[in-house]
């Protein structure tokens with residue numbers, strides 16, 4: 001691969017620092033063509049689907065990308081916000097707020113958000129930052145729990161970009177923060193607030209995005225990290241084990257994924273006589289199709305159909321003040337040693 005031509009910056013010019021908040025990605029519009037583009041990139045990533053390309057390509061291009069886009073587009077349309085896809089709208093707001101909070105603490109830092117699949121892509125954002133004279137970049141994945149399918153894929157995209165760049169910036173990567181004190185505290189306060197505004201349900205379900213069981217057996221630490229977050233959140237809320245359940249949602253394909261699965265668990269709880277449930281999705285830091293449509297529409301309906309009476313969905317952290325403060329603290333810890341403050345500043 002050839003290196004691209006880059007304008008040379010005078011010595012000392014590439015002195016800026018940036019944080020890139022990276023999230024999964026989302027379609028640009030709730031339409032079948034936009035979903036086809038997005039799903040082709042997402043499901044074509046070998047980190048996400050590990051089936052050998054020779055076997056997977058005919059299934060992906062011959063079956064999935066012919067049938068799924070229209071169905072998914074209809075689901076996205078039900079949660080689309082006036083400004084766009086919820087995942088992008090919230091991630092954009094988080095990046096802007098994080099820049100503001102860091103500024104209040106005296107840091108001169110540019111914060112951008114980027115999407116692993118779709119727009120704005122990680123490479124495009126890094127190009128833009130480099131052109132602005134940024135010489136140090138902290139990559140901050142929006143996933144508290146590490147998985148090869150998500151976190152590592154963000155790092156792949158950064159490495160892929162770097163393959164074409166002659167003068168690389170200094171780079172740092174945040175790997176995981178499932179047990180971060182500020183993150184757990186922000187989650188706990190969001191649940192407590194919900195319980196103040198609506199009576200607490202009999203049971204709390206903590207639903208995380210799923211992963212093929214095979215990935216776990218091959219060493220992906222994601223499942224353990226979800227259990228860590230759940231245990232800490234339950235501890236902070238003072239919930240005994242019988243008052244909460246950890247589940248995994250969004251299974252894709254026929255293979256076994258992490259269990260117990262969210263929807264069958266909620267159906268079984270309702271059939272056993274549970275009448276009210278609160279559902280929180282601690283692994284998703286922004287509301288998105290998986291929480292707003294799958295949990296708050298599909299799973300809600302299944303629970304009620306099975307005899308449940310009150311299903312209460314607790315929104316993701318989104319632009320919550322405690323959460324942005326936690327992100328600011330986390331960022332500050334990872335920036336240590338970089339000259340982000342004006343000389344003589346705070």
Ligand SMILES: C=CC1=C(C)c2cc3[nH]c(cc4nc(cc5[nH]c(cc1n2)c(C)c5CCC(=O)O)C(CCC(=O)O)=C4C)c(C)c3C=C
Pocket residue numbers: 024025026027043048049068072085087143147149150209210211212222250252283284287288289290
């Ligand atoms: C095919 C395998 C998939 C793996 C493995 C996977 C892991 C994984 N995903 C997230 C977070 C999100 N996933 C989202 C959507 C989504 N995920 C898959 C498949 C896998 N995910 C699909 C096919 C989709 C799209 C749904 C559809 O339209 O059909 C989202 C939401 C994106 C949005 O636009 O709102 C998030 C967030 C994690 C954390 C994870 C592994 C730990």
Ligand SMILES: [Fe+2]
Pocket residue numbers: 209250
């Ligand atoms: Fe996913």
Ligand SMILES: [Fe+2]
Pocket residue numbers: 250289290294
């Ligand atoms: Fe889903």
